[in-house]
Amino acid sequence: MQELIRFNSENNMFTLSNNHITYIMEIVEHSYLVHRYWGKKLAGYHFSNRPLLNKRTFAATPNNEKPEISPEFLPFELPFSHQGDYRSSAIQIQQENADEITRFCYKSYEIQNGVIELTDLPHARNTDEQAQTLIIYLYDQIAEIELALYYTIFEDSPVIVRSSRVKNVGTQSLKVTKLLSASIDTRYDQQLATTFYGTHQKEFQLNRSKIQHGLFKIGSSRGASGPQYPPFIALSKDANEFQGEVYAITLIYSGNHEIALERDQYNHLRIQIGLNSETFSWRLEAGETFYSPQALLSYSDQGFNGSSQSFHQFFTNHLIHPAWKSKDRPILINSWEMTYYDVNDKLIRKLIDAASDLGFETVVLDDGWYGQRNSSKTSLGDWSVDTEKFPEGIKPLVDYAKQKNVGFGIWFEPEMISPNTELIQKHPDWVMRSKNYEPLLGRSQYVLDLTNVDVQEFIIITLLKAITEWGVNYIKWDMNRHMTDPFSQSQTFESSEYSHRYMIGFYRIVNELTNAYPEVLFENCSSGGGRLDPGMLFYFPQTWISDNTDGLDRQQIQYGASYLFPISSITGHVSDVPNHQTNRVVSFKTRAALASSTNMGYEMDIIQMSNEEKKSIRKHLKDYKQERALIMKGTFYRLHSPFESNTCVWMFANKKQAIIYVFRNVYQVYDLSLLIKIPALDSQSLYQEQRTKQVYSGSELANCGLALENTKGDIIVQKINLKKLEE
Incomplete structure (x- = not known):
C-alpha cells in the first residue's frame, strides 16, 4: 500500500502527498497546528517558505520569552477565538457558565486506511481507489473538549477531504456556536477570487474579483444551498481555462452554509467554508459529539478546466451512487411545459405513444396528477391520485409505458404542504412554524417539519408507494420555496439547531429511499438549480439545473455549473418557442445542441407537431444516443466563455x-x-x-x-x- 500520509516526529511535520498534490502542516511550540503548504506535489520540503516572524506591538504572545510567536501571525489549520488571532475563527464554543474562550492544544494523531463515513451526512464514498485519513486531535484541558480534524487523501486525485468533529468529554453541557469544515491560511499574492451568484432562472453566474483588505462573506440562510451563492470559491492568480494554478473549495452540504475570505493587515489570506454560523448552534451534553459536513479542496496547475475535471472525476467516483456512476441516463420527455397542470390519462397515453414512436426512453408525469392540483395553491401533501384526471390510477399508465418499451417517472414535492389540505387538518403540528406567529406562505405553500420523525416516515411511505405499487422507475423531487419560519411545533431542541436538523431529516429520507431502490433514478430539482450542491449529488445522480430553457441564458448557466458538476449530473431539455421564460425565439438546432451538452430530454408537445418536426426530433435522439457515451463519460473542456465574449x-x-x-x-x-x-x-x-x-x-x-x-x-x-x- 502506498504511503499517502506521513508524520515526521523530528520536525513535527504532517505530509499528505500523492502524484498530484502535497499538503503540509506543522506543530508549532508543541501546541499549535499550523498550515505550511497546499499545492503541486513536492519532492521534498524543508520549511523554505516558513515566515521569519518579528515582534509586533499589540500582538498577543502566549510565551513572553518568544514575542515573535503570536496567534496573530500563525497560519492556523482551524483557528479559534480570543487567542490574539483577530481574524475570522473556525470554531466557537460556549460553556455552561457562558464562557466562550477555548484553548485547544495539539494532543495526538492517528492514520486510518479508507475514508470517514458520516452517519447523518453525505460524504466521500469508499471505492477501490486507495485512500488514507489523518485524524489530528486537539484538546482543551480546562473546558474538557476534544477537537478532531479529519484529512483524507486519495491515491490518484488532487482533492483533499476535510472535516471537523467536536466531542464533549466533560460533565457539563456545551453549545457549539460555530464549526467550519475547512480553513486555509496563505499569503496574498494578487490572487483573484472566483465565486458564483444567481437567482431562479439565472443560476451559476460567474463572479471573479480582486481581493480587497477586509472580510468578504457569502452563503445561504435559506434552509437550502440556494442559487444565490452556491458553496464554491476558487483562488487563482494568472490562471485561465487551460493554464495556471487554481485552488478551489466546495462543501458536501445542502443547507445553510458560509464562505469567508479575509485579507488582513499583513496580507495574510484566510479562506473558510462550512455551516452558516449566523443560523447555527448545537448543544452537546456530556459524551456527545458533533461532526461538520465535509469540505473538498482541489488543486489544479492546469487552469480552471483542470480544476473542474478534478471535481468531475471525484464526484463521479466518490459521490454519485455506485449504481448510477457509469449507467446511461434515460432520454425523457417531461409533461410540464406541454400541459402544466392540465394532465389526464388520455393525454399521457398519447404522450407515451409519441415518445415510443420518436425514440424517447422515459415519460415523466409532472405536477397536476394528485388531489385537486389545478394550480400552485392547493393539494401538496394530499398525494392521492386525482380520479377525475386518472380514473384508473397511475399503475395502468406505468404498465402501458412498459408495453411501449418506455420507462415512467413522476413528479413529487415531498417537503411541502398546501393550506386547506386533508394532511394539514390531520396534522397541523407537522408544519414548520413558530409557536407565536402565523407562518409565511411561499408559492402558496408551507414547509413540512422534517425534524419530526413522523413527517419523515410519511414522506418515505408516500414515495415507496409510487415505487412499489405503481412501479415508477424515475422520481423528480422538487422543492419550490425556502425557509422563513425555521421552528418546530413538536420538537424541543433550540431554534438555532433547526436548519441543520432539517437537513439531517431530509438526508435520512433520501438515503433510505435511494439505498433501498438504487435502480430508481431520483432527479433533484428546486425550481431548477435552487439546491444544486455536492451534498445533493450523493443521493440524486442528476439535477434539473434551471427552469430557464432559453437558448441564450442556458449557455451561461451550463458553463458556470460545469466548474463543479460533471455533465452526467446536469439535465437540460429542448423546449418550445417562443421560450416560456423569456419569450425569445431560438432555432431548434441551437436548443438541441444545448440540451445535447447535458443529460438530454424534451419539454414540449410532441403529440401535435408536424411530421417534419418529428423527423428532426428522431434524428436528434438517434445522434444523441450514438454520442451519449462521449458526452457523459468523456472529458469536458470549456473553450470560450459566454461571460466574456460573444x-x-x-x-x-x-x-x-x-x-x-x-x-x-x-x-x-x-x-x-x-x-x-x-x-x-x-x-x-x-x-x-x-x-x-x-x-x-x-x-x-x-x-x-x-x-x-x-x-x-x-x-x-x-x-x-x-x-x-x-x-
Whole structure:
C-alpha cells in the first residue's frame, strides 16, 4: 500500500502527498497546528517558505520569552477565538457558565486506511481507489473538549477531504456556536477570487474579483444551498481555462452554509467554508459529539478546466451512487411545459405513444396528477391520485409505458404542504412554524417539519408507494420555496439547531429511499438549480439545473455549473418557442445542441407537431444516443466563455473523438468569419472533421485554430465532430 500520509516526529511535520498534490502542516511550540503548504506535489520540503516572524506591538504572545510567536501571525489549520488571532475563527464554543474562550492544544494523531463515513451526512464514498485519513486531535484541558480534524487523501486525485468533529468529554453541557469544515491560511499574492451568484432562472453566474483588505462573506440562510451563492470559491492568480494554478473549495452540504475570505493587515489570506454560523448552534451534553459536513479542496496547475475535471472525476467516483456512476441516463420527455397542470390519462397515453414512436426512453408525469392540483395553491401533501384526471390510477399508465418499451417517472414535492389540505387538518403540528406567529406562505405553500420523525416516515411511505405499487422507475423531487419560519411545533431542541436538523431529516429520507431502490433514478430539482450542491449529488445522480430553457441564458448557466458538476449530473431539455421564460425565439438546432451538452430530454408537445418536426426530433435522439457515451463519460473542456465574449464554446473529448459546440450569439457584420482554437487534442495526430471530411493536425487546431463561417442571424450553433485518424 502506498504511503499517502506521513508524520515526521523530528520536525513535527504532517505530509499528505500523492502524484498530484502535497499538503503540509506543522506543530508549532508543541501546541499549535499550523498550515505550511497546499499545492503541486513536492519532492521534498524543508520549511523554505516558513515566515521569519518579528515582534509586533499589540500582538498577543502566549510565551513572553518568544514575542515573535503570536496567534496573530500563525497560519492556523482551524483557528479559534480570543487567542490574539483577530481574524475570522473556525470554531466557537460556549460553556455552561457562558464562557466562550477555548484553548485547544495539539494532543495526538492517528492514520486510518479508507475514508470517514458520516452517519447523518453525505460524504466521500469508499471505492477501490486507495485512500488514507489523518485524524489530528486537539484538546482543551480546562473546558474538557476534544477537537478532531479529519484529512483524507486519495491515491490518484488532487482533492483533499476535510472535516471537523467536536466531542464533549466533560460533565457539563456545551453549545457549539460555530464549526467550519475547512480553513486555509496563505499569503496574498494578487490572487483573484472566483465565486458564483444567481437567482431562479439565472443560476451559476460567474463572479471573479480582486481581493480587497477586509472580510468578504457569502452563503445561504435559506434552509437550502440556494442559487444565490452556491458553496464554491476558487483562488487563482494568472490562471485561465487551460493554464495556471487554481485552488478551489466546495462543501458536501445542502443547507445553510458560509464562505469567508479575509485579507488582513499583513496580507495574510484566510479562506473558510462550512455551516452558516449566523443560523447555527448545537448543544452537546456530556459524551456527545458533533461532526461538520465535509469540505473538498482541489488543486489544479492546469487552469480552471483542470480544476473542474478534478471535481468531475471525484464526484463521479466518490459521490454519485455506485449504481448510477457509469449507467446511461434515460432520454425523457417531461409533461410540464406541454400541459402544466392540465394532465389526464388520455393525454399521457398519447404522450407515451409519441415518445415510443420518436425514440424517447422515459415519460415523466409532472405536477397536476394528485388531489385537486389545478394550480400552485392547493393539494401538496394530499398525494392521492386525482380520479377525475386518472380514473384508473397511475399503475395502468406505468404498465402501458412498459408495453411501449418506455420507462415512467413522476413528479413529487415531498417537503411541502398546501393550506386547506386533508394532511394539514390531520396534522397541523407537522408544519414548520413558530409557536407565536402565523407562518409565511411561499408559492402558496408551507414547509413540512422534517425534524419530526413522523413527517419523515410519511414522506418515505408516500414515495415507496409510487415505487412499489405503481412501479415508477424515475422520481423528480422538487422543492419550490425556502425557509422563513425555521421552528418546530413538536420538537424541543433550540431554534438555532433547526436548519441543520432539517437537513439531517431530509438526508435520512433520501438515503433510505435511494439505498433501498438504487435502480430508481431520483432527479433533484428546486425550481431548477435552487439546491444544486455536492451534498445533493450523493443521493440524486442528476439535477434539473434551471427552469430557464432559453437558448441564450442556458449557455451561461451550463458553463458556470460545469466548474463543479460533471455533465452526467446536469439535465437540460429542448423546449418550445417562443421560450416560456423569456419569450425569445431560438432555432431548434441551437436548443438541441444545448440540451445535447447535458443529460438530454424534451419539454414540449410532441403529440401535435408536424411530421417534419418529428423527423428532426428522431434524428436528434438517434445522434444523441450514438454520442451519449462521449458526452457523459468523456472529458469536458470549456473553450470560450459566454461571460466574456460573444461566443460560448465547449468540447467533449476522449482518445478517439471530440465534439465541439460553437455558439455565436449576436451577429456582427465586421466578423467575416469565426476562428476557434481547439486545444487538448493529441498534437501529434491527425483529425478528420466528419461533416467536411477535412483533415487537420492536432497541433494545427490548437495553435492556428479552425475557421468557421459566420452565419447571419443571432444565437446560432455550429457542431464540429473530429475523429482521430489511425496512424
